[in-house]
Amino acid sequence: MxxxxxxxxxxxxxxxxxxxxxxxxxxxxxxxxxxxxxxxxxxxxxxxxxxxxxxxxxxxxxxxxxxxxxxxxxxxxxxxxxxxxxxxxxxxxxxxxxxxxxxxxxxxxxxxxxxxxxxxxxxxxxxxxxxxxxxxxxxxxxxxxxxxxxxxxxxxxxxxxxxxxxxxxxxxxxxxxxxxxxxxxxxxxxxxxxxxxxxxxxxxxxxxxxxxxxxxxxxxxxxxxxxxxxxxxxxxxxxxxxxxxxxxxSWKREPYLGFGPSAHSFLQTAEGEVRFSNASNLHRYLTDPANATDFREVLTAGQRFDEEVFLSLRIRKGLTVEFLRKGHTLGLQRLDDRLARLQAEGWIAVEGGQVTLTDDGFLFADLVAGELLSE
Structure with a gap:
């Protein structure tokens, strides 16, 4: 898309x-x-x-x-x-x-x-x-x-x-x-x-x-x-x-292009995955709209992983244990310990290799993601 x-x-x-x-x-x-x-x-x-x-x-x-x-x-x-x-x-x-x-x-x-x-x-x-x-x-x-x-x-x-x-x-x-x-x-x-x-x-x-x-x-x-x-x-x-x-x-990290002051964009390019945004300033935008961008970065592997964790957990499909294991820097034992603790809290379910938020987990989506981000 x-x-x-x-x-x-x-x-x-x-x-x-x-x-x-x-x-x-x-x-x-x-x-x-x-x-x-x-x-x-x-x-x-x-x-x-x-x-x-x-x-x-x-x-x-x-x-x-x-x-x-x-x-x-x-x-x-x-x-x-x-x-x-x-x-x-x-x-x-x-x-x-x-x-x-x-x-x-x-x-x-x-x-x-x-x-x-x-x-x-x-x-x-x-x-x-x-x-x-x-x-x-x-x-x-x-x-x-x-x-x-x-x-x-x-x-x-x-x-x-x-x-x-x-x-x-x-x-x-x-x-x-x-x-x-x-x-x-x-x-x-x-x-x-x-x-x-x-x-x-x-x-x-x-x-x-x-x-x-x-x-x-x-x-x-x-x-x-x-x-x-x-x-x-x-x-x-x-x-x-x-x-x-x-x-x-957007939550699936599919490409989009933003227009107007403060608008963000996300594209897959030859450089890699790129995020950029326009300045939150109407005067600057009206003065030079063709050059309104004031922030641009090519995402690192760690940033891509963290985004995938944070955004995927917001939607019902969640993400796979395999993905977490491949991209994590915590070490497998610490990752498994955190998954077990989040399950015990009743905030996530792990079934068929898929990690999803429970109904109560949706209340703590950002906290759960923070526990699973790379360090």
Whole structure:
């Protein structure tokens, strides 16, 4: 698979828990898309002869920009690489941006998968999260999107200030009433230097404890899996055939090309496996979009191994004991000891030579990976 990611860095305002690169000045939208066209043309050689399997518009808030800019960029890409009727084209969106006309325009532009930042179906919790939309906005948008798009994903957050187990169960039940094809469940985390992090650090706000969040996460697993969703990645659930192609290919370490400020890319080249990224700076991007890259590295064997461990453990397939044995620097006895200890904790299962996370293990995915990385 080969995928594209486009980072559209505009938001109406920054959510208190968000640490993504974004700006709240939509006056730069037209200049941004002019720069995006230049960057895309500069990468024509990397697109030539490719068939694009997935395109993901993220941000920021891609639904904030006029749809004509989205369709114009898709037309440019279609002139440089192969797009099929089967190419997954996902756009991240907020409910407050999506009226009927916008939904129809996005579908006409070729978007066939909409990822909606619902976060909650209750007004109290939405206010606690600092979201701009209401529960009614969320319900209307999801309903109308499901009428128009072959695949709809919704994001839900658990662990907001003042959230109870009953309120979280209500969010899950509301999601199941709509039955979108995909649901992403995120535990609210404190990202350093965000407004929420500062408020919690000062004692101005208090979030549910780790035990409460873990219970909410398990509740989501129980209810969503019980309703026929497949828990295919730490935070993601899908009905059959509706996993996110772009995200799954990234976790499988398949190549993708990123566009826009802060966007990352991963390619297999004659040099080896290469990761590179654009600067998280809109002024620099607008000034010289063809040379926006500020980081590039060819991965070492150790880095490739560690990435494979970290990313493979996030998805259901896991990885093989044979792979761990071949790439590990711990020594076989220490590796076996760690696998046995992680099994005893109930965080991994080892069956048929395959290492996978258990349901509880998904709560500790990063910790488990850390135990199995090379030293």
């Amino acid at each position: 080969f995928s594209l990611y486009v980072h559209i860095p505009f938001c109406r305002e920054r959510c208190p828990y968000c640490d993504f690169f974004l700006i709240t000045r939509p006056g730069f939208v037209e200049r941004f898309f002019e720069a995006l066209a230049v960057e895309t043309a500069s990468k024509a050689s990397l697109l030539e002869g490719r068939t694009i399997d997935a395109i993901h518009f993220g941000g920021g808030t891609p639904s904030l920009v006029p749809v004509s800019f989205i369709s114009g960029w898709l037309e440019q890409v279609a002139g440089l690489a192969g797009l099929s009727a089967d190419t997954e084209i996902t756009l991240e969106a907020n409910p407050e941006d999506l009226d009927t006309a916008t939904l129809d325009a996005l579908r006409a532009a070729g978007v066939n998968r909409l990822s909606i930042g619902v976060q909650s179906f209750t007004d109290r919790k939405l206010r606690a999260l600092g979201r701009a939309h209401t529960a009614a906005d969320a319900e209307r948008t999801v309903s109308e999107a499901l009428e128009r798009f072959p695949s709809v994903s919704i994001d839900l957050i658990c662990g907001a200030e003042g959230e109870s187990a009953r309120e979280w169960e209500g969010d899950l039940r509301a999601a199941l009433r709509f039955r979108p094809q995909h649901v992403s469940v995120y535990m609210l985390t404190l990202e350093e230097k965000t407004r929420l992090w500062r408020d919690v650090s000062k004692g101005l706000r208090e979030l549910p404890g780790e035990g409460q969040q873990a219970s909410m996460y398990r509740q989501a697993m129980m209810m969503l899996c019980g309703a026929g969703y497949r828990h295919y990645e730490v935070s993601n659930y899908a009905l059959e055939g509706h996993h996110s192609r772009y995200n799954l290919s």
